[in-house]
Amino acid sequence: MAGTADxxxxxxxxxxxxxxxxxxxxGVTLVEQGVLLxxxxxxxxxxxxxxxxxxxxxxxxxxxxxARLDAGAVSGVQVLCGLGGIGxxxxxxxxxxxxxxxHHPVWWITAETPAELDAGLAALARAMQxxxxxxxxxxxxxxxxLQWLATHEGWLLILDNVSDPADLKPFLARATGGRILxxxxxxxxxxxxxxxxxxxxxxxxxxxxxxxxxxxGDGVAEVCAELGRLPLAVxxxxxxxxxxxxxxxxxxxxxxxxxAKTYALTAEGGEAGRxxxxxxxxxxxxxxxxxLAGRILAVLAWWAPEGVPRRLLGPLGSPLExxxxxxxxxxxxxxxxxxxxxxxxxxxxxxxxxxxxGREEAGALLVDAVGRPQSPDEVRANFGPWQSVAAQAEALxxxxxxxxxxxxxxxxxxxxxxxxGMAVDERSFFxxxxxxxxxxxxxxxxxxxxxxAMRGVTLGxxxxxxxxxxxxxxxxxxxxLYGPDDPRTIDARTRLAEVxxxxxxxxxxxxLRENVDRAVRSLGEDAPATLDTRRALIAARSDPRTxxxxxxxxxxxxxxxxxxxxxxxxxxEMSLISVLVDAGRxxxxxxxxxxxxxxxxxxFGDAHLDTLxxxxxxxxxxxxxxxxxxxxxxxxxxxxxxxxTLGEVGLTSTMRQLAHERLPSAD
Numbered sequence: 001m002a003g004t005a006d007x008x009x010x011x012x013x014x015x016x017x018x019x020x021x022x023x024x025x026x027g028v029t030l031v032e033q034g035v036l037l038x039x040x041x042x043x044x045x046x047x048x049x050x051x052x053x054x055x056x057x058x059x060x061x062x063x064x065x066x067a068r069l070d071a072g073a074v075s076g077v078q079v080l081c082g083l084g085g086i087g088x089x090x091x092x093x094x095x096x097x098x099x100x101x102x103h104h105p106v107w108w109i110t111a112e113t114p115a116e117l118d119a120g121l122a123a124l125a126r127a128m129q130x131x132x133x134x135x136x137x138x139x140x141x142x143x144x145x146l147q148w149l150a151t152h153e154g155w156l157l158i159l160d161n162v163s164d165p166a167d168l169k170p171f172l173a174r175a176t177g178g179r180i181l182x183x184x185x186x187x188x189x190x191x192x193x194x195x196x197x198x199x200x201x202x203x204x205x206x207x208x209x210x211x212x213x214x215x216x217g218d219g220v221a222e223v224c225a226e227l228g229r230l231p232l233a234v235x236x237x238x239x240x241x242x243x244x245x246x247x248x249x250x251x252x253x254x255x256x257x258x259x260a261k262t263y264a265l266t267a268e269g270g271e272a273g274r275x276x277x278x279x280x281x282x283x284x285x286x287x288x289x290x291x292l293a294g295r296i297l298a299v300l301a302w303w304a305p306e307g308v309p310r311r312l313l314g315p316l317g318s319p320l321e322x323x324x325x326x327x328x329x330x331x332x333x334x335x336x337x338x339x340x341x342x343x344x345x346x347x348x349x350x351x352x353x354x355x356x357x358g359r360e361e362a363g364a365l366l367v368d369a370v371g372r373p374q375s376p377d378e379v380r381a382n383f384g385p386w387q388s389v390a391a392q393a394e395a396l397x398x399x400x401x402x403x404x405x406x407x408x409x410x411x412x413x414x415x416x417x418x419x420x421g422m423a424v425d426e427r428s429f430f431x432x433x434x435x436x437x438x439x440x441x442x443x444x445x446x447x448x449x450x451x452x453a454m455r456g457v458t459l460g461x462x463x464x465x466x467x468x469x470x471x472x473x474x475x476x477x478x479x480x481l482y483g484p485d486d487p488r489t490i491d492a493r494t495r496l497a498e499v500x501x502x503x504x505x506x507x508x509x510x511x512l513r514e515n516v517d518r519a520v521r522s523l524g525e526d527a528p529a530t531l532d533t534r535r536a537l538i539a540a541r542s543d544p545r546t547x548x549x550x551x552x553x554x555x556x557x558x559x560x561x562x563x564x565x566x567x568x569x570x571x572x573e574m575s576l577i578s579v580l581v582d583a584g585r586x587x588x589x590x591x592x593x594x595x596x597x598x599x600x601x602x603x604f605g606d607a608h609l610d611t612l613x614x615x616x617x618x619x620x621x622x623x624x625x626x627x628x629x630x631x632x633x634x635x636x637x638x639x640x641x642x643x644x645t646l647g648e649v650g651l652t653s654t655m656r657q658l659a660h661e662r663l664p665s666a667d
Contacts, residue, residue, distance in 0.1 A: 049127060049380035052158075058213055058235060059094045061206035062087075065197055069095045072179065077172060079162075079182040081190070082199035083333045083345055084279040085232030088183040091199060092158050096181065103156035103179060110625050111159040111182075114167045120159075121145040146174055153177040155349050163286070165189040172445030185283060188331045201229040201345070205465050211248070214238035219249030219472035226255060227306075228346040233263070233276045260354035263347075270294035276347055283332045292317050294309055297334060298358025299365065301343065301349040304395040308342040312365055353399060366393050367408045370415055379419055383609040387423065390416035394427050403441070410438030414453050422609060474494055484521035487529040494533045501540055512537040526561040528568050539575040544582035551576040567602060570596070570610070577621060593621040607641045616642075 001292075069078060080088040096106055109120025122141035126133050128148070136144070149155065153313050155178035162168060162184040172180070172193055182194060190196050196630050202210065207224035210231065215238040227233040241251050246360070254262045287293045303312075313322050326342070328334045336343045352358070369389050379386050393416035396409075417431030436453035443449060478489040493515045500508035516537055519530035535554055539545045555576055558569045571595055580589035594624055597618040600611035615638050622631035 015173070030179065043520055045285055050100060051105075051107050051123075052096055053089070053108060053640050058210055059090060059208045060213075062091050062094075062199075065199060066095055068197050075194065076176070076178065077180045077182070077194040079184055079190050079194040079196050080199050081184050081187045081241040083230075083348065084185050084283060085230050085276050085347075086199050086201060086333075087231035088199050089160055090231065092160065092181050092183050095330055096156060096158050099156055099179075102154075104154055104389040106156045106158075108158045108160060108184060111168075112161045115160065117167065117171065126412055146171070147305065148479060149177065150178070154205050155179070156181070159183070160166060163187070168193065183331045186331055187236055187336075196632065197400070203230055204229065207231075207234050210234050210624060211238040213637070215242040215248065217241070217247045217249075219247060219252055219482065223248040223252055223255075226252060230276065230345065230347050232279065233347055236276075255350075259350055263351050263354070276351060280334075280348065280351060283334060287328055287332065287334075290325055290328050292321055292336075293328045294324075295353055295358070295361070296325050296342075297329060297348075298355070298364045300335065300344045300358075302359055302362035303392040305346040305349060306341075306343040307387065307388055307391055308344070309335075310340040310342055312369055312389070312392065315365060315368060316361075325519045362392075363398055363406075363412070366396065367412050370412060374415075376418075376422065380422060380609040383419075383422070383603070384607075386419055390419040390427075390431075394420075397431060402434060402437050403554045405434070405438040405441075407438070407442055410435045410449075410453075411441065413438070414449070417453075434473060440658060485518050490519050490523070490529045490533060493518075494529075494536050496539070499535055501652050505540070505542070509537070511538050512540060521579055526557070528562065528566075531558050531562075532568055532571070535572045535575050539579060544579045547579045548576070548583055570614075574617065577617070581621060586621070590618075590621050590625045590627070593618040612638065612642055 004024045018407070053121050072078070080092055082088055083169055083246050093108070096108070100106055105124070107120075107124050107127075109115040109124070111120060118138070119615065122145065125141040125145040126150075127138075128145070149157075156179050157175070157178065159168070159180065159182045162182050165184070165186060166189070168182070179274035180194075184190075187196075187198070201207075202224075204221065204224065207227075207229035209222050211224055211234050214235070223237060224234055227237060237248075237251055241248055246254075251262075264278070282295060284297075296316060298392065299313070299316070300308060307523050310326065313326070316322055317325070326335070327339070330337050334344070334348060366389060374386070397413050397416075413431045414435035416437060417428045417433075420426075420427075420431065432453050436450065439447060439449045439453050453594060475489070475492040478486065478492040482489050493511060497508045497511040497515065500511070512533060515533045516530070519527065519533050531554065535551070538547045538550045551572065553570070555572050558566070558572050562641045573592065577589045577592050577596070580586070580592070593614070598613070600608065600614045604611050615634065617636040619631050619638060622634055
């Protein structure tokens, strides 16, 4: 015996030290081995008991998330969730390091599995009473730690990288007296357990600050944008640049030429297992039991990072199969969902795309979605959904090589270019040019598809890169194939003249006069091509006052000879309104702009593309007429319908073009 002890009661046992074998009789109690623990066992030392990883040296930003953590949750349990590499653990460590004065102990546990959670609790017990290390088995230490947490307050536990919310339910049911902060890639399943805080990528300035702390230099903003402002990728890229002695711009070149290998690079001493490529492989391995999830992610890698319509994935499986695959991708933070729209982080796309899978299927799904070519009127009537498909086609074109385009892909890019052209969107130039290259390679220079794509390139250049040379090539093609007086050639000549107006007005007016003469002689006064080229000539006059009456007469003539609602009538009316403004007759211009907008509302509804164009034009003219408040009211009314029809990206581009940077703010 190590000491003395008293016992009372039938068959009671008193021990002053460790116990070997005790039998109390009647088979009631058998103790083979016991350890006598003092009453102070597992009391916390008076000095701070802290265990945190060293991950806070390069911390930037996160003010909103830190404020939510400071505010706490009713349950005392919060979870930081998001994509691997988004900075959840760094944020948790930084916040916890600021709470050392208000919480005791502050303890970090890697809890990816239940076994790791148990090991972390046992480690906490050993830290509380290191004198008993080696005396109790692991499960007893874990239980002792749980008992202490259940009966004390003021402590803070960080459970890092939890993979399944269900694994924490037994623990959370007992440990209720302190604060618990969880980090997890799981975005769902926490509704009954914790308050969720979604961790986004860094802001542009924050990402640049993180990079320049390690490696300042030219091209920092571009590198951060290419890395999607993902903290793990930004930090590792900066460390690699500093160690390799290369500029951020040189790193960009490595990313473009060797994406798969570059995303796996890390500086000496860095965690090789924590490159973005390897971090996400852990998640992909967990999704192997749902093969369609990986297949969908491979397809999404070739599309736009945002605004992907969920319906495009329909042909990949049954509704249940696709729904389950999308659910799992979202649950593991590989995608985000807002309604029926999918978003993927651009670095996830780049890493997955580097594997080469999904490319053909991504293209085939878009070709299938487009189906037969739609007429311009069909596209305008349902513009928003078609524009979202066109956006995926543009993304596919951006990350594939032109010499690999098939005829189907060329038709897809051609169609997408024309869709963007309707919205006066600069992306039309790129897509039509891509289609043109494929058509010429596949079908030869004189094919009708080449000419159609050339027209799209020419029109796109007017609000994209602007190229009279392209318009001239377009005209030469048509003239050689159809002759100088064919309606298609006359239309091409009109387009060239309009492109030339800003750089060479005299040449443009001369070309337009020649064009009118050719059109009248070969097509007649009332042919659509004749009316359009006459409109362009009148609108090009340097003195707008002399053009007003001629355009008014032309509008009347067009309404007389063309079908009601013809697009050319609308074009001539728009030219008349612009000339009236330039002539200082803004009141009359405003009345006509309002009539045009109301006419479009009656014909097509508030959110039809043609209506949006005329409503935007109405707002611009109100501003030019000096009616600023009216213009702002019109803009506010227009913005929500534009957003519904065009989406955020289309809204920005289209509004800028419609207003020529002059549309009044809706704020």
